[in-house]
Amino acid sequence: MERTTTGAGRDRPDRARRDRSTPVWTVALTKTHGKGPAAVRALDGVTASFERGALTAVMGPSGSGKSTLLHCLAGLERPDSGEVVVAGRDITRLSERELTRLRSELLGFVFQSFNLLPTLTVAENITIGQRLSGRPVDPSWRDELIASLGLVERVRHRPSELSGGQQQRVAVARALVHRPAVVLADEPTGNLDSRSGERVLDALRQAVTRHGQSVVMVTHDPVAAGYADRVLFLRDGRLAGELASPAPAAVLERLRQLEQP
């Protein structure tokens, strides 16, 4: 059954959910791009929780602040005010050096454009983050990921020898291999045909269901959102409700409502 939340109080901090079972949350997050008359308030007081062991989709009309929110969660953009708490630490207070370390240890990333290193093999791409940070690789977990993502025959290939869907599955394995506190996925199926996209979404879903991974995924696609446990909607930099166990048709309908002036 779908649960919906809209209306007054939706931006209120939900203290019961802000504990160790919540790997990421934000409180009253604001972010402005640009200065003076050209300034754009991309986030305007976003208080949101992203649960452990859940796939949370973030959706909303173009320009509603989805990417800015994801970048703030990743520590790639610094908010004007508010908190971003990752694994119990307010990352808005960290130095660049501490942020770099947090990103490599606690976060996994999947981008629309795959972002694989062209000179490395599939196997090397999957573990490059751990090698660079000097942390050991768990070989049985790495091999399980390679097998479950259908990449066994491809481990010695370079990215240019793979299809887009295969490249994105390599990116998913890279994001999961160090068992991060949360995987942040920015339009992970945006460059894929629907069948390849489904495989990537299946992989993210399995990581959540079988291994308790936490995933936050920005998407425009109601079908992709249908893989999520919950969808948070943004409009004009503010939370604009949520849907639990979202069916694509219900997501589409909500998006249509949000896009109306």
Ligand SMILES: Nc1ncnc2c1ncn2[C@@H]1O[C@H](COP(=O)(O)OP(=O)(O)OP(=O)(O)O)[C@@H](O)[C@H]1O
């Ligand atoms: N670097 C920037 N400089 C100025 N304005 C920016 C910058 N980045 C984003 N914005 C503006 O901030 C607002 C939110 O942008 P953001 O990219 O977060 O939205 P979005 O929901 O991800 O959009 P889309 O779905 O089109 O990718 C938009 O009005 C956008 O034009």
